[in-house]
Amino acid sequence: MTYSYDQLREFTFSMLTKIGCPESDAKTATDVLLSADLRGVDSHGVARLSGYVRLWEKGRINATPNVKVVHETPSTAVVDGDGGLGLVVAPFAMKVAIEKAKIAGTGWVSVKNSNHYGIAGYHAMQALEHDMIGISLTNASPLVAPTFSQERLLGTNPISVAIPAKNQPAFVADMATTTAANGKLEILQRKGMDTPTGWVQDKDGNPTTSATGVKEGGALLPLGGDREHGSHKGYALGSIVDIFSAVLSGANYGPWVPPFVAFLDPDPNPVGEGIGHFFGAMRVDAFRPADEFKAHMDNWISRFREAKPTPGNEKVLIPGDPERELETIRMKEGIPLLDPVVKDLTELGERFGVKF
Amino acid sequence: MTYSYDQLREFTFSMLTKIGCPESDAKTATDVLLSADLRGVDSHGVARLSGYVRLWEKGRINATPNVKVVHETPSTAVVDGDGGLGLVVAPFAMKVAIEKAKIAGTGWVSVKNSNHYGIAGYHAMQALEHDMIGISLTNASPLVAPTFSQERLLGTNPISVAIPAKNQPAFVADMATTTAANGKLEILQRKGMDTPTGWVQDKDGNPTTSATGVKEGGALLPLGGDREHGSHKGYALGSIVDIFSAVLSGANYGPWVPPFVAFLDPDPNPVGEGIGHFFGAMRVDAFRPADEFKAHMDNWISRFREAKPTPGNEKVLIPGDPERELETIRMKEGIPLLDPVVKDLTELGERFGVKF
Numbered sequence: 001m002t003y004s005y006d007q008l009r010e011f012t013f014s015m016l017t018k019i020g021c022p023e024s025d026a027k028t029a030t031d032v033l034l035s036a037d038l039r040g041v042d043s044h045g046v047a048r049l050s051g052y053v054r055l056w057e058k059g060r061i062n063a064t065p066n067v068k069v070v071h072e073t074p075s076t077a078v079v080d081g082d083g084g085l086g087l088v089v090a091p092f093a094m095k096v097a098i099e100k101a102k103i104a105g106t107g108w109v110s111v112k113n114s115n116h117y118g119i120a121g122y123h124a125m126q127a128l129e130h131d132m133i134g135i136s137l138t139n140a141s142p143l144v145a146p147t148f149s150q151e152r153l154l155g156t157n158p159i160s161v162a163i164p165a166k167n168q169p170a171f172v173a174d175m176a177t178t179t180a181a182n183g184k185l186e187i188l189q190r191k192g193m194d195t196p197t198g199w200v201q202d203k204d205g206n207p208t209t210s211a212t213g214v215k216e217g218g219a220l221l222p223l224g225g226d227r228e229h230g231s232h233k234g235y236a237l238g239s240i241v242d243i244f245s246a247v248l249s250g251a252n253y254g255p256w257v258p259p260f261v262a263f264l265d266p267d268p269n270p271v272g273e274g275i276g277h278f279f280g281a282m283r284v285d286a287f288r289p290a291d292e293f294k295a296h297m298d299n300w301i302s303r304f305r306e307a308k309p310t311p312g313n314e315k316v317l318i319p320g321d322p323e324r325e326l327e328t329i330r331m332k333e334g335i336p337l338l339d340p341v342v343k344d345l346t347e348l349g350e351r352f353g354v355k356f
Numbered sequence: 357m358t359y360s361y362d363q364l365r366e367f368t369f370s371m372l373t374k375i376g377c378p379e380s381d382a383k384t385a386t387d388v389l390l391s392a393d394l395r396g397v398d399s400h401g402v403a404r405l406s407g408y409v410r411l412w413e414k415g416r417i418n419a420t421p422n423v424k425v426v427h428e429t430p431s432t433a434v435v436d437g438d439g440g441l442g443l444v445v446a447p448f449a450m451k452v453a454i455e456k457a458k459i460a461g462t463g464w465v466s467v468k469n470s471n472h473y474g475i476a477g478y479h480a481m482q483a484l485e486h487d488m489i490g491i492s493l494t495n496a497s498p499l500v501a502p503t504f505s506q507e508r509l510l511g512t513n514p515i516s517v518a519i520p521a522k523n524q525p526a527f528v529a530d531m532a533t534t535t536a537a538n539g540k541l542e543i544l545q546r547k548g549m550d551t552p553t554g555w556v557q558d559k560d561g562n563p564t565t566s567a568t569g570v571k572e573g574g575a576l577l578p579l580g581g582d583r584e585h586g587s588h589k590g591y592a593l594g595s596i597v598d599i600f601s602a603v604l605s606g607a608n609y610g611p612w613v614p615p616f617v618a619f620l621d622p623d624p625n626p627v628g629e630g631i632g633h634f635f636g637a638m639r640v641d642a643f644r645p646a647d648e649f650k651a652h653m654d655n656w657i658s659r660f661r662e663a664k665p666t667p668g669n670e671k672v673l674i675p676g677d678p679e680r681e682l683e684t685i686r687m688k689e690g691i692p693l694l695d696p697v698v699k700d701l702t703e704l705g706e707r708f709g710v711k712f
Contacts (some may be wrong), residue, residue: 073461075431105429112642146660148669153660161596162479171599173592179585196584205666223579223586225569228552230579236529236675237593239660240517243527247652248643254659271655275373286432287604288468296603299627303610304502304509304595310561313504319592 001342002334008046009034011345015049017055020063021085029087032118036088037335039323041174043183044119044305045255047107050348052116054262061085061115067092078249079111083274086117086138090277094123094136097281101132105286110249113273116140116260119322120160121174127162127281128170131290134162135280139245139252141259144178146221146235147227150205152177152219153254156181157241162320164284166294172320178220179239185211185220198225244278251276357698358690364402365390367701370710371405375412376419377441384580385443388474393691395679397530399539400475403697406704407470408441417441417471423448432462434605435467439630442473442494446633450479450492453637457488461642466711469629472496472616477530477679483518483637484526487646490518491636495601495608497615500534501575502591503583506561509573511608512537513597518676520640522650524657528676533594534576541567541576554581565606591676607632 009030013283016026037045040059054169055061069077077096081089091110100107117123127134140155156176163171176182180199188195188211195209201209206224214220222234246253251272258266258275284290307316337345342356349356365386372382395403411417421440425433431451437445449465456463459569476492483490491602496511512532519527536555544551544567551565554688558564559573563582568574602609607628614622614631640646663672693701698712705712 029494058465071643073639073642074459076461076638078368078643103430105432106462106464108462108638108642145666146663146672148665149663149672150666151663153663159593161592163596171595172366173589173596174593175586175589177589179580196532201666205664223589224535225585229554229585230531230583232673232675233531233533233579235527236517237515238530239527239675240519240529243519245651246641247649247656250648253652253656271652282432282464283429284604286429286464287434288606292606293603296609296627297599299597300603300609303467304505307502307505307507307509309504310501310506310557316404316502316505317588319588319595 001339002336004334005034005331008037008224008335010355011354011356012046012049012347015053015348015352017054018352018354021088022064025085025088027089029085032091032122033209034123038117038327038330039119039121040185040326041119041323043181043186046337046345049115050344051262053348055115056260058260060262060266062245065089069096075106075108077107077109079109081111081114081239081274083113084115085273086115086277089114089306090123090279091126093277094126094134094279094281097279098127098130098132101281101283101286106280106282109279111277111279112249112251112252114275114277115276116275119174120158121162121172122158123279124162124174125170125172128164130281131164131284131294133164133282133284136160136348137241137245137278138241139257139276141257142255143182143214143220144222144238145201145205146239147222147231151255152233154238154242155257156220157238159237159241161320163297164294165297165301166291169324170320171297171301171318172323174320174323177223177234177241179223179225179234180220182214182220185214198229241278246276247270248278249276261301357695358692360690361390361394361687364393364691366404367705367710367712368405370652371409371708374708374710375409375667377444381441381444384447385441388443388447388478391478392475394683394686395475395477397475397539397679399537399542402693402701404472405698407616407618409704411471411616411618414618416614416618416622421445425452431456431462431464433463433465435465437467437470437630439469440471442471442631442633445470446473447482449633450482450490450635453635454483454486454488457637457639457642462636462638465635466600467633467635468605468607470600470607470631470633472631473633475512475530477518477528479635480516480518480530481526481528484520486637487520487640489520489638489640492516492710493597493601493634495598495613495632497613498611499538499570499576500578500594501557501561502595503578507611510591510598511613512576513594514542515593515597518652519653521653521657522647524654525680526676527653527674528679529659530679533579533590533597535579535581535590536576538570538576541570546590554585569679597634602628602632604634605632609679
């Protein structure tokens with residue numbers, strides 16, 4: 001089934017106000033959540049709405065948080081999310097980073113006591129209109145085994161970096177630090193297909209191509225897949241995201257990060273508060289005149305886009321190209337939702353008296 | 357042949373003063389270069405010394421540069437390396453980042469008009485003694501093909517992040533954004549062995565396992581190896597390093613980065629000056645008390661190090677463990693150099709009247 005952006009927006013907004021979010025928070029959270037659906041990161045959009053609601057029902061999400069800066073220097077801050085929706089806490093923190101950058105040249109904000117913040121790219125992209133480079137990192141529930149580890153100790157811990165250009169669209173990287181995101185596994189599971197090598201290990205720590213390997217107690221693998229293909233680099237990247245997001249702020253890190261699913265309880269002995277994020281904003285003209293920088297970014301992007309492609313491939317893509325193209329299409333033609341998601345949202349709406 | 361650290365240090369220092377480096381610069385550059393040999397990154401140590409000298413002979417390295425800050429804000433600066441050795445320019449720039457961080461909380465420095473800066477990790481680690489997190493990035497001569505590109509457009513563009521701990525040794529990630537660094541290819545070439553899949557493509561852009569593939573006009577592949585294994589992520593990371601290092605500073609980027617080897621001329625139509633680096637320093641206590649942070653880093657490191665290993669592996673490593681262990685051994689037992697390197701350094705010494 002395909003739904004218009006406006007239909008999904010109204011439903012999401014109504015649901016969020018039903019659980020007690022103030023209108024402006026509900027509006028922000030809806031905007032973040034739906035940007036995932038528009039950009040094709042379907043696993044992080046409305047498909048997650050009932051998950052957030054179940055966490056709220058368990059008392060693990062605060063619908064009326066007092067989000068605030070608890071420590072700061074000219075170019076840094078720590079934000080306490082007060083257990084609020086990451087979809088609300090993250091935009092607040094990114095704004096703080098941008099305001100710091102206006103004065104100090106750059107702004108860096110580490111966040112504790114938050115929850116899942118939607119797609120990383122949304123937050124990084126907030127910097128673009130200010131002629132700033134935006135950076136967005138978050139830790140997440142442990143599903144990933146470091147190189148040589150049988151245990152899951154890291155989340156898919158994404159990195160997003162958004163860089164403005166002049167006439168070209170912005171460069172927007174947004175990626176999990178694993179070989180493949182969990183959403184891709186779910187697609188293969190539904191199709192009953194195997195994964196490529198290097199995506200998953202089984203519960204004993206052996207490589208597997210079973211798409212259900214993670215569900216059965218295995219783990220996702222860091223970018224690289226195995227040592228010979230550089231998985232120690234993906235593991236290091238995921239670790240850096242974890243440390244910047246949570247050890248700097250005072251959130252839970254590594255295996256202590258609370259699970260997103262409401263049916264699993266958080267560790268009874270936490271090492272911090274909630275989950276953590278990290279945001280950066282760098283004013284381009286803190287380095288060189290913005291016009292000059294953006295003209296060179298146009299040149300960079302054109303040169304890469306026009307590179308001679310490898311046999312069988314049409315062209316070289318710039319990070320952000322596929323998501324931007326899909327956003328244009330889906331805004332016009334609507335957002336396709338899978339049957340289980342439609343069923344889930346219909347039931348959710350019925351339970352709260354909101355028509356889906 | 358094995359040489360003591362002191363032997364190699366004296367030779368390198370003498371050679372650098374012979375080409376006209378002031379003593380304090382020669383001392384700094386020697387320290388950076390030899391840290392690569394100690395830490396096992398043999399391709400970036402004394403093996404490169406004759407390469408730097410040949411660039412100086414071609415007039416492409418300035419032995420007495422006027423390295424200076426040309427633009428700044430409270431938390432940022434641009435450094436012009438004046439064509440100096442990257443081994444001298446980079447420590448200057450990292451110092452600026454650290455000084456900025458003391459006042460503004462963080463410091464971020466982009467560098468233009470520089471040359472190869474040795475190992476990325478050395479520079480990031482300068483932050484540790486100040487209870488700061490250090491970050492070090494650099495672009496490099498184009499040897500890497502972006503996903504779907506037949507052309508080489510990026511260098512191996514490394515990322516290093518050093519994070520202090522309390523009783524545990526520091527976390528030090530230092531990695532090329534390719535599946536494998538060029539040094540590993542050279543080892544396989546000497547042994548006449550093939551590479552694993554995902555390291556190299558041939559001159560037509562097809563995957564190959566030939567260790568000579570890059571020499572024959574092919575390219576190194578971004579971390580991930582191919583699209584199915586996430587090479588678009590390695591490509592995005594290498595691109596971010598390139599843009600932060602060179603588009604922000606005004607250095608050459610992408611395919612315009614001048615080659616390290618003196619027998620290849622730089623592009624006659626450069627888009628900037630020299631090669632570029634990017635450094636960051638973040639004061640830990642700009643976020644939370646340093647003692648608290650470092651105690652949690654100890655906990656993070658212990659938990660990961662003690663994780664249950666996968667079958668056939670002894671233990672989970674922390675980024676920086678192998679290099680630190682090797683440093684201790686080599687400082688005591690000496691640094692092994694391959695015969696071609698010994699021959700190269702002997703000839704270099706003879707040419708300049710310095711005994712190797």
